[in-house]
Amino acid sequence: MAHSALPTVLVVHGQGSATAWRVLSAARGLCRVVFLCEPGNPAYQAELAQIDGHAEIADTTGLGEEEVCRLAEGLRPAGVVTFSEYRLRTTAAVAEHCGLRHHSRATAAALTDKYRQRQMLSDAGVQHTACGLVRDPDEAAAALARVGTPAVLKPRHGAGSVDTCLITSADQLRTLLGEFATDGQREFVLEEFLPGDxxxxxxxxxxxxxxxxxxxxxxxxxxxxxxxxxxxxxxxxxxxxxxxxxxxxxxxxxxxxxxxxxxxxxxxxxxxxxxxxxxxxxxxxxxxxxxxxxxxxxxxxxxxxxxxxxxxxxxxxxxxxxxxxxxxxxxxxxxxxxxxxxxxxxxxxxxxxxxxxxxxxxxxxxxxxxxxxxxxxxxxxxxxxxxxxxxxxxxxxxxxxxxxxxxxxxxxxxxxxADTPGAGAPRPVDTVGNSIDVPTC
Incomplete structure (x- = not known):
């Protein structure tokens, strides 16, 4: 356990780019780490079990954002950080509440919202990329008419290329939206495909x-x-x-x-x-x-x-x-x-x-x-x-x-x-930008 004289850094933990063990190793002699997380979350439950007895955990299970912020404040932190895409907004809220360095709420929102990020980059004159929001299969034709083909479909919020694919026709986009957005709640970004050289x-x-x-x-x-x-x-x-x-x-x-x-x-x-x-x-x-x-x-x-x-x-x-x-x-x-x-x-x-x-x-x-x-x-x-x-x-x-x-x-x-091939996948793209055929699930 880190020495109590060291400053406390809250790590808003989740599935991400640094394991709990890796964070503890990097913190040795630098700071006391307290993990803000849900210990029973199946995405990282086994990982946290490995550090049992070696790390401090503040349980946020069932807590809303305001409650997490009050819990964080009581730990008297000197810093806060996250290594998880899915915890950036919560971390920004904790930072604002406790007066700590991190992304502002507005910046965290842009970093976790692919559509808003495209808008901000365009507004700043950095890069304009044709894009639009789409949720319902009935919106497919109009969305593709605005963006053009080929296009890339990706979740508005997400990471790791989950549900990200190349779109070449309105029928394909309609089919995939019907498969992806089964509850009608998920929003997707349709954006122009950037051809590589x-x-x-x-x-x-x-x-x-x-x-x-x-x-x-x-x-x-x-x-x-x-x-x-x-x-x-x-x-x-x-x-x-x-x-x-x-x-x-x-x-x-x-x-x-x-x-x-x-x-x-x-x-x-x-x-x-x-x-x-x-x-x-x-x-x-x-x-x-x-x-x-x-x-x-x-x-x-x-x-x-x-x-x-x-x-x-x-x-x-x-x-x-x-x-x-x-x-x-x-x-x-x-x-x-x-x-x-x-x-x-x-x-x-x-x-x-x-x-x-x-x-x-x-x-x-x-x-x-x-x-x-x-x-x-x-x-x-x-x-x-x-x-x-x-x-x-x-x-x-x-x-x-x-x-x-x-x-x-x-x-x-x-x-x-196997003897039975899958069916129903999109036509993906190779690194040159050509549409290619692959088996699908």
Whole structure:
């Protein structure tokens, strides 16, 4: 347990980019951590059970926002932070109530509302992206007429590419809205598809990057720009690569655009994760996330030794932070994480030895595999559908591209298609922007 003389930082905990153990490790000697959360929440109940006796938990089960704020005030915090997309608004409310550094309520609302965020970026002159709200299948034709095709459909509130797909026709949009919005309450954003330019990163890499920023008193400082392996259809990210395979000039353009977006959204403190598409007309904002990106802390620390979770805690306390040092722990090697996704539809897996041997491939340091009890995946789950992650490094991007190719060949041999294919999925898009066919659930 942290020493009581240390300042208290409230961590509004939820499913997100830093586990409770990771937060406690980063807080050692820096602050006392109190987790504001619902201990019985199945999304992270098992995780919290692992820290039983090692952490303080303030139970917010059944409490409304005002009650959570009063509970937080009684803990006399010096800072508040969250690593969960789904807790940003509550964290902003606690910060305002207790007079702490964090996103304002208005900024948190924009960061968690994809439609409002597009409007604010357009109003600030950063980027106009044609988009509209749609909920009912009967609105499909009119919405698509305003945005055009192809378009991207995504939940107005959400993360991890859940229910995110390419739309090519009004009939397809009508069908998907009927499937997604079964209760008539969920709102979706339909926005123009941003075509990528595959020449910007070269063959074998996705046509987008993410810019990781530390924001101090409204000024963003770039901590890292991470590249990506090719996506899995429809729009599922498969990991991160440091450094990104970008020319210095293009990296500077992406960085400048991300910083302009951070300022336009009124972000004053904390860490941001901004996804930037590399189009034929230059970098374009996909979205700005107002918290540490998933898996980003791990790859940055493995590459540079810099602890972004500790940086988030320091920012919450108003303490000085530095950027990752130019000197790298691993020299000029390229560090990677690679998520494994099954094909969509019912599956019959191949010999387990094909999975067991992934960790023995040269360049793979760790194979963290979590095969499901039933071999079936649903593209609608987004990145939550991954069955594991590979961690490692390569001498350069060319060597890493060859390693990912070998991993792909091994996984292709592992999957065995079942006799009955699925039906009813959208036509997704590859990293170049072409519509492609995949099995569906």
């Amino acid at each position: 595959p020449t910007r990163t070269g063959p074998g890499w996705a046509d987008f990057v993410s810019v990781e920023s530390l924001v101090v008193d409204g000024e963003p400082r770039t901590a890292a720009i991470s590249g990506k392996p090719p996506m899995v259809p429809p729009f599922r990210e498969t990991g991160h690569v440091l450094p990104a395979p970008l020319a210095p000039g293009l990296a500077a353009e992406a960085e400048g655009l991300a910083q302009a977006a951070v300022r336009a959204l009124g972000i004053r403190h904390g860490i941001t994760h901004t996804e930037v598409k590399l189009t034929p007309h230059g970098p374009r904002i996909i979205e700005v996330n107002g918290r540490l990106g998933g898996l980003i802390a791990e790859i940055v620390q493995r590459r540079t030794g810099y602890d972004m979770v500790a940086a988030a805690l320091r920012l919450a306390l108003g303490l000085p932070v530095t950027e990752p040092a130019p000197a790298r722990l691993h020299g000029d090697r390229v560090t990677f994480q690679y998520l494994l996704f099954p094909p969509t539809g019912p599956l019959r897996p191949g010999p387990p030895s094909l999975l067991d041997g992934l960790g023995d491939l040269p360049g793979v340091d760790l194979a963290d595999l979590r095969p499901p009890a039933e071999w079936h995946t649903d593209w609608r789950r987004g990145t939550l559908g991954a069955i594991g992650t590979l961690y490692g490094s390569a001498a350069d991007h060319t060597e890493l591209r060859a390693l990912l190719g070998r991993i792909g060949e091994r996984m292709d041999r592992f999957w065995r298609a």
